Amino acid sequence: MMRRLALQLRLAVRNVRRQTRRSILTASAMVLGVAVLVFSRALGDGAHEDWITQGVRLGKGHIAIQHPHFQQSRHLDDRLTPAARALAEAALARPKIAEQVVSVAPRLEIQGLANSATGAVPVFIDGVDPTVEAGFSRLSNRVVEGRYLEQDDRLTAFVGQELAERLDLHVGGRLVLTGQDAAGEIAGQYVRVVGIFHTGLPEADQSIIHIPLATAQQWLGVGDAVTTLAVLLQSGWVVDETEHRLEEALAGHEDQVAVLGWRQSMPELDAAIRVDDWGDYVFHVILFLIVGLAIVNTVLMSVLYRTREFGVLRALGLTGGETAGVVFAEGVLLTVASGVLGMLLGFTVTWVFFRHGLDYSKLISQEFTFSGIVLEPVIIPVFRTVQVLQSLGSILIIGVLASLYPAYRATRIDVAEAMKFEA
Amino acid sequence: MNEQRAFAVRTEDVWKVFEHDGIAVEAVRGVTLEVRPGEFVVMAGPSGSGKTTLLNLLGGLTAPTRGRVWIDGRDLTAMSERQRARLRLERVGFVFQAYNLLPVLTALENAEFSLLLRGVDVDERRRRVEELFERIGIGGLEDRRPGKLSGGQQQRVAVARAVVGQPALVLADEPTANLDSATSMALLDVMTKLNHELGTTFVFATHDPRLMERAQRLIRLVDGAIESDEHRGQPKA
Numbered sequence: 097m098m099r100r101l102a103l104q105l106r107l108a109v110r111n112v113r114r115q116t117r118r119s120i121l122t123a124s125a126m127v128l129g130v131a132v133l134v135f136s137r138a139l140g141d142g143a144h145e146d147w148i149t150q151g152v153r154l155g156k157g158h159i160a161i162q163h164p165h166f167q168q169s170r171h172l173d174d175r176l177t178p179a180a181r182a183l184a185e186a187a188l189a190r191p192k193i194a195e196q197v198v199s200v201a202p203r204l205e206i207q208g209l210a211n212s213a214t215g216a217v218p219v220f221i222d223g224v225d226p227t228v229e230a231g232f233s234r235l236s237n238r239v240v241e242g243r244y245l246e247q248d249d250r251l252t253a254f255v256g257q258e259l260a261e262r263l264d265l266h267v268g269g270r271l272v273l274t275g276q277d278a279a280g281e282i283a284g285q286y287v288r289v290v291g292i293f294h295t296g297l298p299e300a301d302q303s304i305i306h307i308p309l310a311t312a313q314q315w316l317g318v319g320d321a322v323t324t325l326a327v328l329l330q331s332g333w334v335v336d337e338t339e340h341r342l343e344e345a346l347a348g349h350e351d352q353v354a355v356l357g358w359r360q361s362m363p364e365l366d367a368a369i370r371v372d373d374w375g376d377y378v379f380h381v382i383l384f385l386i387v388g389l390a391i392v393n394t395v396l397m398s399v400l401y402r403t404r405e406f407g408v409l410r411a412l413g414l415t416g417g418e419t420a421g422v423v424f425a426e427g428v429l430l431t432v433a434s435g436v437l438g439m440l441l442g443f444t445v446t447w448v449f450f451r452h453g454l455d456y457s458k459l460i461s462q463e464f465t466f467s468g469i470v471l472e473p474v475i476i477p478v479f480r481t482v483q484v485l486q487s488l489g490s491i492l493i494i495g496v497l498a499s500l501y502p503a504y505r506a507t508r509i510d511v512a513e514a515m516k517f518e519a
Numbered sequence: 520m521n522e523q524r525a526f527a528v529r530t531e532d533v534w535k536v537f538e539h540d541g542i543a544v545e546a547v548r549g550v551t552l553e554v555r556p557g558e559f560v561v562m563a564g565p566s567g568s569g570k571t572t573l574l575n576l577l578g579g580l581t582a583p584t585r586g587r588v589w590i591d592g593r594d595l596t597a598m599s600e601r602q603r604a605r606l607r608l609e610r611v612g613f614v615f616q617a618y619n620l621l622p623v624l625t626a627l628e629n630a631e632f633s634l635l636l637r638g639v640d641v642d643e644r645r646r647r648v649e650e651l652f653e654r655i656g657i658g659g660l661e662d663r664r665p666g667k668l669s670g671g672q673q674q675r676v677a678v679a680r681a682v683v684g685q686p687a688l689v690l691a692d693e694p695t696a697n698l699d700s701a702t703s704m705a706l707l708d709v710m711t712k713l714n715h716e717l718g719t720t721f722v723f724a725t726h727d728p729r730l731m732e733r734a735q736r737l738i739r740l741v742d743g744a745i746e747s748d749e750h751r752g753q754p755k756a
Contacts (some may be wrong), residue, residue, distance in 0.1 A: 412607070
């Protein structure tokens with residue numbers, strides 16, 4: 097049995113080598129296809145990673161830990177109690193979770209009004225820890241006037257550019273924030289603008305205000321409580337497993353604390369990535385079809401060209417299935433060789449030419465924003481083990497499927513007729 | 520069954536009818552034939568007389584439309600395709616007009632093909648092939664690919680491939696058709712020698728008068744039927 101299998105494999109290997117020119121031509125198409133696949137996936141994943149990073153740094157992090165009702169109510173009654181916060185922080189300190197965590201930003205978030213002498217505008221007010229937030233939020237890198245909040249700040253505010261324009265505010269200008277406090281009363285807080293930011297994202301520039309966390313806690317009468325622990329992770333690819341681990345760690349306390357991945361806290365961005373993924377899938381399916389057709393064409397032509405040879409194999413005692421095995425092995429060999437070469441080529445090209453990113457800033461003159469994020473004009477390709485395995489697996493599946501038909505054709509050869517065949 | 524085993528190959532009222540554009544063509548018509556072990560049989564006849572088709576029927580390469588075929592006592596018509604493949608492997612050798620060696624294998628690998636499929640150990644395979652190559656005058660060519668061999672050498676490798684497994688029957692279709700006169704004579708010498716020394720049963724389909732001259736038994740086919748069956752004694756060396 098093993099000898100017969102080895103013979104089939106030997107025949108397949110030598111046949112692939114025998115038709116060198118044809119094998120190389122087919123392999124080239126496949127190598128190129130796989131290389132493009134690797135490159136486009138690395139770039140696509142890089143872009144998505146960037147989108148997620150942009151989104152989570154402007155928003156609530158890769159993971160937001162909140163009271164289970166806060167996402168819906170946005171009400172201070174649904175804040176994290178000190179006990180719930182302690183539970184969450186203990187969970188975040190667990191070894192397998194802690195190694196993925198880059199930063200945890202405590203926030204007290206309310207909706208309110210910003211009032212100046214010019215008028216009043218509805219705003220999102222975030223009480224933040226200035227030191228932590230400076231390393232977390234992209235807002236601190238987008239200062240156009242003044243500076244970001246600092247640790248010793250008290251009655252200060254960092255506001256969006258469009259909001260500042262609407263309220264006619266500059267650095268040093270004063271405004272009064274009003275909102276509902278923990279007791280349900282409308283409370284006001286006077287603050288002075290220390291910095292103005294511009295993200296290019298209208299919803300952020302028009303409505304976000306950062307103030308020191310301690311100021312917000314005192315103003316709203318919540319003691320040490322916060323509404324959100326925003327968690328920044330090493331990368332977007334570990335969100336699901338970390339979210340799962342946190343949920344396990346906090347099991348039994350679901351009434352006090354909820355774990356939200358960025359997909360739940362930023363559903364629009366999630367939808368945008370899914371749509372983009374589908375576009376990629378369609379492109380990949382087209383690539384796979386091209387690669388598959390190349391294999392079918394080569395192997396089938398090879399079967400038709402070698403009809404007499406297959407007739408001889410059958411006459412000499414190989415069964416139809418074994419003859420098909422030779423053809424099948426040829427197709428799979430071509431696929432494996434081309435797949436591996438294509439991956440190497442894809443990695444090499446991506447690494448050599450795009451290691452520092454693909455800069456498309458020349459293609460778009462303005463800031464490009466969508467789904468609550470500002471796109472960076474440079475995409476850094478990302479390679480992931482799972483992506484590599486998926487690509488390799490897909491190519492193998494295509495190779496196997498594309499080799500089935502020629503193999504089937506080989507079983508249908510009429511031995512006596514094949515002997516008359518002139519190639 | 521035992522009675523059948525007295526014959527290397529036997530047919531009983533075998534017919535082969537092909538359909539071409541709805542027209543039935545009777546390539547072989549009611550042939551009954553018995554070939555005993557060790558016979559050197561030549562089937563002769565004009566083109567279209569059914570020689571090759573009958574040879575294919577004898578080797579189990581094609582199934583008869585009617586009638587029965589036994590190889591070494593085993594009824595081909597009652598077998599599955601897999602069983603026929605197994606029987607061909609173990610009991611039948613083929614020599615084709617166009618040699619039909621596998622171009623990707625060396626001369627030795629071509630010749631040992633059936634032994635390998637039968638699970639014969641590598642040392643035994645090499646020993647038998649090398650001994651046979653020496654016997655038929657192609658010793659030393661074991662590692663050459665068919666493309667590096669002359670027509671005569673390729674046909675000797677094909678003969679070696681056919682006989683190395685000591686089959687009950689070797690079927691040869693126009694084995695000398697592509698060879699020059701001297702090479703043909705040398706090849707016929709080889710096959711006659713194998714018939715004498717090893718007792719290999721040969722059944723040829725040919726136009727070649729030199730091969731007909733050597734026949735121990737000459738069967739003439741006309742329009743798919745046996746016209747004459749002449750027994751002439753031992754083949755001429």
